Amino acid sequence: MEHTSGLERALRGVALALIVVFFLFPILWIFLMSFQTNEEILRIPPSPFFTPTLGNYAALISGKLTTVSGTLDIAFMRNLWNSVLLSTASVAIALVLGVPAAYAFARFKFRLGEDIAFTLLSFRFAPPLLVLLPLSLYFQQLGLTDTYAGLIWVYQLIALPLILWIVRGYFEDISPDIEHAYRVAGHSWWSTFTRIAVPLAGPGIAAAGLLAFIFCWNNFVFALILASADKQPVTVGALAFVTASGIQYGQIAAAIVLSVTPTLALALYAQRYLVEGLSLGAVKG
């Protein structure tokens, strides 16, 4: 790459610019839309000029949605909070369960080990609906219907296999010699695991956790079926702006912007872990 010509550099620049436009334009447009009134949005032809209003955000944050037929209460901020709670708790639990298991599969060859690993991975193969249909019945019997605990359990289907898969690869790539030396020095297995193995695998665990968080946050179908209005996350809550007396486009746009912001902030904060964490062994196995 040291010998790139000027023409090639120009072409690369153009290609990158086009790519950035393709991926970012929709978000920019929705962002602009969120500051417009319904009337401005419905203008034909569409125009980039408008008087910005914060009304859409005010309606979402205060939870008061004004429609033709009066004011509606919308617990959008609560939905947002639910998303934070569900995703954080799910990933935290998946890490507590998944990292030791990943370590076990990476460091020990034990009877049925590969079978257990494969079984855990294969939960990703099951179509979500296949599990959901009977599960809603069992949840009723177990009293888990419409509880955070029930939802967090189901979210393990998304988070756990992902964390196992990535973290296991990461552990396998780290030479066990250091741990071995530490053990020989007389330290317990547990302190070897917590003091040496986990810190060494830190970037991989962070990357896996971040990806799992994104996938939990973005989940739609589990929450659609299993959660009631006060437990549902934003992915389902964003549908609430379609009312019988009209579609509130500006508020939908504002809701989209608000629902993307937390994952975005997290990703910006942790982005260095994503590329670095995924690059070492993790994915290539």
Next chain:
Amino acid sequence: MSAVATEAPAHRRRTNWLPYLLSLPALIVCIGILVPFLTAVYYSTLRYRLNLPAMKGFIGFGNYAGFLSDAAFWNTVRVSLEYTALTVGVELLFGLSIALLLQKRTRINDAISILLLLPLMTAPAIAALMWKLMTNPNFGVLSYFVQSLGVKNFQWASDPESALFTVVLVDVWVYTPFIMILLLAGLRSLPKQPFEAAALDGVPRRFVFTRITLPMLMPYIVTAGLFRLLDSIQQFDIIYPMTQGGPGDTLLVFQVRAYLEFYQYTNVGKSAALLIILWAITYALSNVFIKQWLKLRERARGLA
């Protein structure tokens, strides 16, 4: 493999229970999921509509046999496979190209790679909503652009001719960044020596790409492809909010059909049978990928 050798034999007896203890909690949590899975298998062998309780009865493979002669079923198989092949194919190609463009560590490249992650942060169901707004024929900005370019009557998701294109476009928008980030991580972690050697020998760049870069990147490509394949064949989040499987039966993929069979027609038996077939297809396709992945891993280990 090396892990076994390094586990000191002296500890072996004492630590034998350890791996089970470590993996058991994860397994127990997931086993709970296995029960509904088996229930669904049982349901799929029943004639079972919730609103015709008197008709409920065991019919063995009746639901499955019914699909063989059902043109609508084969349409679902075809649409699902088409959707999967298109999305996974396009996203791999596109994601690889972007990763190659961004391979060099510069401040601009790093900034762009972070910006490109934005669509991945957008939930697919919400992305579908966004694109629905943008392709609205009255005020949608994309419809306006397309019209300004002189293309009349391009109707995005509401025309059977362009519906598949539209949902694939949304899928590509959401998930290409996922592939891009995995492949970028892969590219940046490749060892430097083979490339330096090739550069010294004056090997043409295309040759370097096909003979060195691509083979070394293969494990990453296979993993990325596997994860996308699993999601793509089970597509629901984008198609259902955008068209509910329409227009006509153009986008009636497995999960959308199964969802309608259950939540609208309350046909539990048929819905479960559809999903079991989807599970079998997913399992078979994933096995191909995982075998490939294991083979590549063995080779990589052998080389190392």
Next chain:
Amino acid sequence: MRDRAKDFFTAFKSGQVSRRELMLGAGKLGLTAASANFLLNAAATRAIAADFDWKKFSGKKLHLLLNKHPYADAMIADLPNFKTLTGLDVTYDIFPEDVYFDKVTAALSSKSSQYDAFMTGAYMTWTYGPAGWVEDLNPWIKDPSKTNPAYNWDDVLPGLRASTAWNGVPGGALGSPDAKQWCIPWGFELNSITYNRKMYDKAGVKPANNLPELIDTAAKLTKDLGGPYGIGVRGSRSWATIHPGFLSGYSNYGQRDFTIDGGKLQAAMNTKESKDFHKMWVKMIQESGPKNWSTYTWYQVGTDLGAGASATIFDADILGYFMDGGDNKEAGNLGFHAFAANPAAKAPTPNVWIWSLAMNSFGAQKDAAWYFMQWASSTEHDMFGARKMDFVNPVRASVWKDDEFRQRIAKSYAGYLEQFDASSPGSKIYFTPQPLFFDVTTQWAETLQKMVAKQVPVDEALDQLAASIDRQLKDAGLG
């Protein structure tokens, strides 16, 4: 202050104070218009409290499942009165229509006791009833110890009472003597034409009187207006595409969804008349419908009319009503017109949609739930909704006779009452009640989409549809 205000409103109710004085007085008491409305109804609510132990379940808590709809809004606005009247606490989950019915199915199919009562349509009870998810309400309605003496069930329009009762036999007549009352009518809509008077004047056309005329009018509007399209109808891949304008027109040509022979159903969409009707309908959409018709639901049809993107809709009368008010761009410009699609027909035959209240069979406090249901469908609440909120169309005959309600509508919604009076005699549910309702209507919508997209010729598509439905009927033991 609260008591003083209450006395004041009671005085108004009994005619001692005029409405003007009331509003003045309310202003002095520092009440806003909204709380004035609420207190006004508080007086009415206390009036129904006589001779009935409303407090029997005081302290219990009800949980409702509601669709985001003006009817629900009106009920929620009046809810404090119910709480005071009964001492019951009421909470609710409210979902948009896109996912509402899936939520209901999800809750009921898992035998959830979470919700005591919920909103539904009559068609849905053809699934919920046989599945054992909802209660037959006759035992409650007919029991004087459970229903307050002022309830007056017979005041509910007879057509609506019949349409929400079914004996569970596939093809059985609605409202037959052995029918079970699966739900209580709450508010309803029938299908007619709503048009933009300004646009019609501009193009120099009059509202069409039948389908062939409508096709021409819509085409002329599309051509002359240069922007807005002529006619909005629904087109998404869903049962909701079939039941409004489409089925109303279809029935007007004397066509049925099924024929019944010896208890066996047979699909009837492939008669010659049906094929001709479908051809006209498809032509109308192709020539003058919305460009992305195949994604159109209630929301898009309405939003376009309200925003001036369409000149006409053939859909629910109340959809036109909502678009004629509020902050819609075309508010005040809309006109209403009863519509008989068949030039040979004497009167319109609108298919109706009835928002109703149903009782969850798995609920743990059914008698208390019935307290809510009888209050929500009482004359007092219906009257409050019709006068003060957008609770149109009310289901009680006495409300339709109320001057205040009629004057409010006549003043702000030109031609609405005339439209209603001409449409309502022929209005009822024109579907054959049977358990495969959603399978059949979804496939019917799918077939319409294919015909409009010119993927299959109309004749061939309808033969295929009928054959496919007959096969499914046979599989289900109905055909």
